[in-house]
Amino acid sequence: MTRSTKKPAAKAASRRSANPSRVKSSKSSAKSSASVELLLELLALSGPSGGEGPVADFIIKRLRGAGLPAEAVLRDSPPKDSPVAGAAGNLIVKLPGTRRGRRRMLSAHMDTVPICQGARPVKRGRKIVAADRATGLGGDDRAGCAVILATALELLSGGHEYPPLTFLWTVQEEVGLHGARTAKLGLLGRPRMGFNWDGRGASQLTIGATGGYRMGITVNGIASHAGGHPEDGVSAIAVASLAIADLVHNGWHGLIEKGGRRGTSNVGIIAGGAATNVVTDRVALRAEARSHDADFRVRIVREMERAFEQASRQVKTAAGKTGSVEFDGRLDYEAFRLDRDEPAVQLAAAAVVGEGLAVDYNVANGGLDANWLTMRGVPTVTLGCGQNSIHTAAEWLDLDEFERAVAIAGRVATME
CATH class of the missing domain: 3.40.630.10 (Zn peptidases)
Structure with a gap:
């Protein structure tokens, strides 16, 4: 009786001491x-x-x-x-x-x-x-x-x-x-x-x-009646479109790889226009530029600004007037x-x-x-x-x- 009661207890203790991982796992x-x-x-x-x-x-x-x-x-x-x-x-x-x-x-x-x-x-x-x-x-x-x-x-x-x-x-x-x-x-x-x-x-x-730079771009056009006197207006949408097309054509939009340097840019938001019969006089865009190379990131931003400034000079009224562009931005993170x-x-x-x-x-x-x-x-x-x-x-x-x-x-x- 004594042996039979002790042995199971010893076995139980042995089982507990031999399986600490079971407790740990639980x-x-x-x-x-x-x-x-x-x-x-x-x-x-x-x-x-x-x-x-x-x-x-x-x-x-x-x-x-x-x-x-x-x-x-x-x-x-x-x-x-x-x-x-x-x-x-x-x-x-x-x-x-x-x-x-x-x-x-x-x-x-x-x-x-x-x-x-x-x-x-x-x-x-x-x-x-x-x-x-x-x-x-x-x-x-x-x-x-x-x-x-x-x-x-x-x-x-x-x-x-x-x-x-x-x-x-x-x-x-x-x-x-x-x-x-x-x-x-x-x-x-x-x-x-x-x-x-x-x-x-x-x-x-x-x-x-x-590192990332976030920027706002405002294109200022000249409003006019789109049906009656479109030649008196400067479409801000047209200016923005030309600028974006320039960036894409010259490799400054999306993935950018030039001279062994790498970065990205994106025009992500564009808003403007109120009616189809009005030459749009204002478009607001939000864009970004990224690169691990700070100098190259600055170059990307400069190229984006160049494209919009150049596009603003291309779209003119019959009298030769042009629109303008404004930029604001800041370093999002280095x-x-x-x-x-x-x-x-x-x-x-x-x-x-x-x-x-x-x-x-x-x-x-x-x-x-x-x-x-x-x-x-x-x-x-x-x-x-x-x-x-x-x-x-x-x-x-x-x-x-x-x-x-x-x-x-x-x-x-x-x-x-």
């Missing part, structure tokens, strides 16, 4: 499920550029519910120099850390593009898609928001050693990186390195990105590239390798919050979190990559 599965639920809740929230308030409120509620003190939650002012009237500013959370070390910052942006408004996320296998095929999903960048929120919640649960950390959820990324551009460095705690989740593969480290021996890059790479993945270094042809954060003194690496087909109605999110991203973020936050 905990890991629970964390994974919690992070996916967090993601689904974030995807369902409305939060266009300038209207990120509901997203910030949700994040604050979850953090406060996990024990975060109210004084650890900071909000900065809404960006002023922005194309949208926003009521929300960046959300900043600072944790003092449980050990000494350089402050690290984990970031993501809260806003989504217009096609994602009204999205209803549904889980299908190992993907999340939008229930309505007419909308996007908003994984760009609610997935990143979920990654760093899940990380913060895990740290708040206790039992982890980590250096001082800042969590930054930015606003208005999609309309010009305005949150990152205007974030108050003092409120951020002046972090020494940054990690931004906004992309596809979890093992991809984006260590550089192109190009950057981090060396692979940069501490932020090395730490991110170690976190990826720690998850058994091979590092995929990348340089992006689009702007990221990392452009401005790096330019302002916080060298920032951007990592992926499962996004696919962003800014389209075909958008979907890869849950395997998302869960890897959460695991990598945990390592980034806690590694020595």
Whole structure:
């Protein structure tokens, strides 16, 4: 009797000690499920550029519910120099850390593009898609928001050693990186390195990105009756058309490759005209130029201006009068590239390798919050979190990559 009662107990103890991975796997599965639920809740929230308030409120509620003190939650002012009237500013959370070390910052942006408004996320296998095929999903960048929120919640649960950390959820990324551009460095705690989740593969480290210039072009024509006296008018539409045709013909629109240099340009918005029987006297256009080479980007802008100025001299009234053009613009974000021996890059790479993945270094042809954060003194690496087909109605999110991203973020936050 004594032996028979002890042996099963010994076997049970042996089974427990021989299978710690079973307990670990169970905990890991629970964390994974919690992070996916967090993601689904974030995807369902409305939060266009300038209207990120509901997203910030949700994040604050979850953090406060996990024990975060109210004084650890900071909000900065809404960006002023922005194309949208926003009521929300960046959300900043600072944790003092449980050990000494350089402050690290984990970031993501809260806003989504217009096609994602009204999205209803549904889980299908190992993907999340939008229930309505007419909308996007908003994984760009609610997935990143979920990654760093899940990380913060895990740290708040206790039992982890980590250096001082800042969590930054930015606003208005999609309309010009305005949150990152205007974030108050003092409120951020002046972090020494940054990690931004906004992309596809979890093992991809984006260590550089192109620079972009955004411009407005106004073509001023001369109005006249299109049927009675068209010769007395200068069509602003005709001027704009000639200019765009010139850019295309001479290789300065779309993908631009000249003399070993590379860039892009695009006239993306054109508006003007009120009636078919009036020679249009005003057309407004919005355009952009991008290149990793700052000097070449300036050259692209100059060529765009040249084309419009030349076109304005070509269209004349019978009396020889011409229209005019006006330009305004500014640097949206400057190009950057981090060396692979940069501490932020090395730490991110170690976190990826720690998850058994091979590092995929990348340089992006689009702007990221990392452009401005790096330019302002916080060298920032951007990592992926499962996004696919962003800014389209075909958008979907890869849950395997998302869960890897959460695991990598945990390592980034806690590694020595």
